Amino acid sequence: KKVCVIGLGYIGLPTAVMFANHGLQVHGVDINEKAVNMIRQKQLHIEETGLQERLNQAIDSGKFTVSTTPEEADVFIIAVPSPINKDKTANLDYVREATKSIVPYLRKGNLVVLESTVPPRTVEDVMLPILKETNLEIGTELFVSHSPERVIPGRIFEELINNDRIVGGINEESSRLTAELYKTFVKGTIHLTDATTAEMVKVMENTYRDVNIAFANELAKISEKIGINVWEAIRLANFHPRVNIHFPGPGVGGHCIAVDPWFLVELQPELAKIVGLARHTNDSMPEYTALKIQRILEEQGIRHGRVAVFGLAFKGNVDDMRESPSLEVIHHLERLGIDYTAYDPHIQENRLARQTQHIEEAVAHADMIVILTDHNEFKTLHPEQVESYVRTKIIFDTKNCIDRHVWEQKGYEVHVLGD
Numbered sequence: 001k002k003v004c005v006i007g008l009g010y011i012g013l014p015t016a017v018m019f020a021n022h023g024l025q026v027h028g029v030d031i032n033e034k035a036v037n038m039i040r041q042k043q044l045h046i047e048e049t050g051l052q053e054r055l056n057q058a059i060d061s062g063k064f065t066v067s068t069t070p071e072e073a074d075v076f077i078i079a080v081p082s083p084i085n086k087d088k089t090a091n092l093d094y095v096r097e098a099t100k101s102i103v104p105y106l107r108k109g110n111l112v113v114l115e116s117t118v119p120p121r122t123v124e125d126v127m128l129p130i131l132k133e134t135n136l137e138i139g140t141e142l143f144v145s146h147s148p149e150r151v152i153p154g155r156i157f158e159e160l161i162n163n164d165r166i167v168g169g170i171n172e173e174s175s176r177l178t179a180e181l182y183k184t185f186v187k188g189t190i191h192l193t194d195a196t197t198a199e200m201v202k203v204m205e206n207t208y209r210d211v212n213i214a215f216a217n218e219l220a221k222i223s224e225k226i227g228i229n230v231w232e233a234i235r236l237a238n239f240h241p242r243v244n245i246h247f248p249g250p251g252v253g254g255h256c257i258a259v260d261p262w263f264l265v266e267l268q269p270e271l272a273k274i275v276g277l278a279r280h281t282n283d284s285m286p287e288y289t290a291l292k293i294q295r296i297l298e299e300q301g302i303r304h305g306r307v308a309v310f311g312l313a314f315k316g317n318v319d320d321m322r323e324s325p326s327l328e329v330i331h332h333l334e335r336l337g338i339d340y341t342a343y344d345p346h347i348q349e350n351r352l353a354r355q356t357q358h359i360e361e362a363v364a365h366a367d368m369i370v371i372l373t374d375h376n377e378f379k380t381l382h383p384e385q386v387e388s389y390v391r392t393k394i395i396f397d398t399k400n401c402i403d404r405h406v407w408e409q410k411g412y413e414v415h416v417l418g419d
């Protein structure tokens, strides 16, 4: 069997190498020529645990080829971005273009699977009209389904294999063929449904998380006002067998959780009320964080202070800066006229003006270290590493990830978001 994977990003590339390493012939396609050339030479354009070894194996075995154009195959998997526009409406251009790009290569009996997260009805209303241009009869000569990826960056392979999988075909035969395909490597249960329900399920999962985090952020703000530690309160509440409150932070980033809920708001603005409010709550956190930084500096009587921002990735232990709340926090610091340096050991190149690759440079003359992501490097950071460089001993932990007592023992004033 041959599989053609369209889109070789965080989802497409791991999925492609998994199929290749399980004996299928795989052709990977991306419009980004640089990424294609890198992959061909077994170089990674993204960071993910276990990807390098698996890519080496896939290329060396001859089972995995890559280029910028599709090839004929039995199965076509589309794993392209589905971002939102500035006005928070879904941008389905990549999904549309990817679908159009395979039309000339589709033959009788082929299966097309969309993995990208999309607003419910996209397969039916956006993809099927394009696929009809093949003149193949949809459902009998051409099979189509949605099987949303549900893996978390940092643990992609573990979750690709072990998570349950949702498969929503446009008819039963499409679902059956898709389930058979993923059985190649999926050990979790494969649940069958229709395409639109599958689309809704995926958007619901990420919206659930967004709403839950917004709740946690609201609790953090309330806790600061009434003088308790929200982290301790959440820890205790979560001992209840039916409570699972998520955690506050400087904002919600990434291209999934902060994006997908808008699909529901766009579809049903009058009905998706909590969903929209949660989005606004989470989007307010970077400014809230920056204002708290300003307040801490003022309380210490520090004028023209300098802040060392630790963490630019959108979350801990990933190298991905897209839609990162850290960028928003920095934007607000600039607006407030607060001087800063930025440091992230997972972001290899300097993409910001005040960014440095050296921790010593980052904390030089700093009046405050602000932790915005829970990278392992920050959790285990020791005061002695920065001791001789900082100007003022203040640390502000927005992820509750440092050992507060270690820092307090060294004379630091420790602030935690939601405390």
Ligand code: SAJ
Residues within 6 Å of the ligand: 117, 149, 150, 151, 152, 153, 205, 206, 209, 213, 246, 247, 248, 249, 250, 251, 252, 253, 254, 255, 256, 257, 314, 315, 316
């Ligand atoms: N965050 C919090 N508090 C929390 C958890 C996360 O503030 O308690 C923040 C993170 O710091 C980050 C953002 O939320 O900025 C998103 O991070 P995440 O780890 O929650 O999620 P993603 O975007 O990496 O992956 C999510 C996952 N969805 C769910 O867990 C329901 C993943 O399974 C999906 O496959 C992925 O979205 C996707 O591609 O849709």
